[in-house]
Amino acid sequence: VNMELNEEQQTRAASFSIMCYEGNRLLRDWKQRKEKLTTKMAATTKMLVKATKQRTADNRDRADFPVGKRVSFSSTS
Structure with a gap:
């Protein structure tokens, strides 16, 4: 620990x-x-989780209609 350094070692x-x-x-x-x-x-x-939960809650109010089936809204079917 108490070593003397030569000039080259001091420069390095x-x-x-x-x-x-x-x-x-x-x-x-x-x-x-x-x-x-x-x-x-x-x-x-x-944010995405919150949006998904909101969409799920909004979709609960919608009626379920089968995909591809025609739906008639007229009073005379």
Whole structure:
């Protein structure tokens, strides 16, 4: 631990302190984008569930008619 560094080792050590590791920044940015996307997806899912429930409730009031069968609304059939 208490070693004396020669001139070459001191020069190398000085260059390492200036060097920046971009990996941490990239990982932090990726995590933030992922959290935003997850939040946005959760909000969209909630909105879709709510819309589906509303459509289901609206469809309960409608009469069920068989698909492809003719329906007559005149008083004389």
